[in-house]
Amino acid sequence: MDPKTRSAAIAAACIMFGFGIVAYFMPTLMLALGERSAPAAGILAVVFVAGFFVVFWLRARRQHKDD
Structure with a gap:
Protein backbone atom coordinates (compact mmCIF):
# COMPACT_ATOMS: atom_id res chain seq x y z
CA MET A 1 0.00 0.00 0.00
CA ASP A 2 1.58 3.27 -1.07
CA PRO A 3 1.24 6.46 0.99
CA LYS A 4 -1.42 7.97 -1.32
CA THR A 5 -3.64 4.90 -1.04
CA ARG A 6 -3.08 4.68 2.69
CA SER A 7 -4.08 8.31 3.29
CA ALA A 8 -7.21 7.85 1.15
CA ALA A 9 -8.15 4.76 3.17
CA ILE A 10 -7.58 6.56 6.47
CA ALA A 11 -9.66 9.55 5.33
CA ALA A 12 -12.49 7.27 4.19
CA ALA A 13 -12.39 5.40 7.51
CA CYS A 14 -12.55 8.68 9.45
CA ILE A 15 -15.51 9.89 7.39
CA MET A 16 -17.31 6.57 7.86
CA PHE A 17 -16.62 6.67 11.60
CA GLY A 18 -17.96 10.23 11.87
CA PHE A 19 -21.11 9.43 9.93
CA GLY A 20 -21.49 6.22 11.97
CA ILE A 21 -21.53 8.19 15.21
CA VAL A 22 -24.13 10.59 13.82
CA ALA A 23 -26.20 7.65 12.52
CA TYR A 24 -26.08 6.07 15.99
CA PHE A 25 -27.62 9.21 17.51
CA MET A 26 -29.94 9.91 14.56
CA PRO A 27 -33.07 8.29 16.07
CA THR A 28 -32.67 10.35 19.25
CA LEU A 29 -32.08 13.52 17.24
CA ALA A 38 -42.17 16.61 11.92
CA PRO A 39 -41.04 18.13 8.60
CA ALA A 40 -37.84 19.36 10.26
CA ALA A 41 -37.09 15.81 11.38
CA GLY A 42 -37.59 14.59 7.82
CA ILE A 43 -35.33 17.32 6.49
CA LEU A 44 -32.66 16.30 9.00
CA ALA A 45 -32.76 12.74 7.68
CA VAL A 46 -32.53 13.90 4.06
CA VAL A 47 -29.63 16.22 4.86
CA PHE A 48 -27.80 13.41 6.66
CA VAL A 49 -28.14 10.97 3.75
CA ALA A 50 -27.32 13.62 1.14
CA GLY A 51 -24.34 14.79 3.19
CA PHE A 52 -22.91 11.29 3.21
CA PHE A 53 -22.88 11.14 -0.58
CA VAL A 54 -21.77 14.75 -1.03
CA VAL A 55 -18.69 14.25 1.17
CA PHE A 56 -17.53 11.24 -0.83
CA TRP A 57 -18.37 12.96 -4.13
CA LEU A 58 -16.25 15.96 -3.12
CA ARG A 59 -13.38 13.67 -2.10
CA ALA A 60 -13.53 11.91 -5.45
CA ARG A 61 -13.46 15.24 -7.31
CA ARG A 62 -10.49 16.40 -5.25
CA GLN A 63 -8.57 13.17 -5.85
CA HIS A 64 -9.34 13.31 -9.57
CA LYS A 65 -8.14 16.92 -9.73
CA ASP A 66 -4.85 15.99 -7.97
CA ASP A 67 -4.09 13.24 -10.52
Missing part, protein backbone atom coordinates in the same frame (compact mmCIF):
# COMPACT_ATOMS: atom_id res chain seq x y z
CA MET A 30 -35.09 12.85 15.01
CA LEU A 31 -37.40 12.13 17.94
CA ALA A 32 -36.30 15.29 19.74
CA LEU A 33 -36.68 17.39 16.60
CA GLY A 34 -39.92 15.62 15.65
CA GLU A 35 -41.56 16.77 18.87
CA ARG A 36 -41.23 20.34 17.61
CA SER A 37 -41.67 19.83 13.88
Whole structure:
Protein backbone atom coordinates (compact mmCIF):
# COMPACT_ATOMS: atom_id res chain seq x y z
CA MET A 1 0.00 0.00 0.00
CA ASP A 2 1.58 3.27 -1.07
CA PRO A 3 1.24 6.46 0.99
CA LYS A 4 -1.42 7.97 -1.32
CA THR A 5 -3.64 4.90 -1.04
CA ARG A 6 -3.08 4.68 2.69
CA SER A 7 -4.08 8.31 3.29
CA ALA A 8 -7.21 7.85 1.15
CA ALA A 9 -8.15 4.76 3.17
CA ILE A 10 -7.58 6.56 6.47
CA ALA A 11 -9.66 9.55 5.33
CA ALA A 12 -12.49 7.27 4.19
CA ALA A 13 -12.39 5.40 7.51
CA CYS A 14 -12.55 8.68 9.45
CA ILE A 15 -15.51 9.89 7.39
CA MET A 16 -17.31 6.57 7.86
CA PHE A 17 -16.62 6.67 11.60
CA GLY A 18 -17.96 10.23 11.87
CA PHE A 19 -21.11 9.43 9.93
CA GLY A 20 -21.49 6.22 11.97
CA ILE A 21 -21.53 8.19 15.21
CA VAL A 22 -24.13 10.59 13.82
CA ALA A 23 -26.20 7.65 12.52
CA TYR A 24 -26.08 6.07 15.99
CA PHE A 25 -27.62 9.21 17.51
CA MET A 26 -29.94 9.91 14.56
CA PRO A 27 -33.07 8.29 16.07
CA THR A 28 -32.67 10.35 19.25
CA LEU A 29 -32.08 13.52 17.24
CA MET A 30 -35.09 12.85 15.01
CA LEU A 31 -37.40 12.13 17.94
CA ALA A 32 -36.30 15.29 19.74
CA LEU A 33 -36.68 17.39 16.60
CA GLY A 34 -39.92 15.62 15.65
CA GLU A 35 -41.56 16.77 18.87
CA ARG A 36 -41.23 20.34 17.61
CA SER A 37 -41.67 19.83 13.88
CA ALA A 38 -42.17 16.61 11.92
CA PRO A 39 -41.04 18.13 8.60
CA ALA A 40 -37.84 19.36 10.26
CA ALA A 41 -37.09 15.81 11.38
CA GLY A 42 -37.59 14.59 7.82
CA ILE A 43 -35.33 17.32 6.49
CA LEU A 44 -32.66 16.30 9.00
CA ALA A 45 -32.76 12.74 7.68
CA VAL A 46 -32.53 13.90 4.06
CA VAL A 47 -29.63 16.22 4.86
CA PHE A 48 -27.80 13.41 6.66
CA VAL A 49 -28.14 10.97 3.75
CA ALA A 50 -27.32 13.62 1.14
CA GLY A 51 -24.34 14.79 3.19
CA PHE A 52 -22.91 11.29 3.21
CA PHE A 53 -22.88 11.14 -0.58
CA VAL A 54 -21.77 14.75 -1.03
CA VAL A 55 -18.69 14.25 1.17
CA PHE A 56 -17.53 11.24 -0.83
CA TRP A 57 -18.37 12.96 -4.13
CA LEU A 58 -16.25 15.96 -3.12
CA ARG A 59 -13.38 13.67 -2.10
CA ALA A 60 -13.53 11.91 -5.45
CA ARG A 61 -13.46 15.24 -7.31
CA ARG A 62 -10.49 16.40 -5.25
CA GLN A 63 -8.57 13.17 -5.85
CA HIS A 64 -9.34 13.31 -9.57
CA LYS A 65 -8.14 16.92 -9.73
CA ASP A 66 -4.85 15.99 -7.97
CA ASP A 67 -4.09 13.24 -10.52
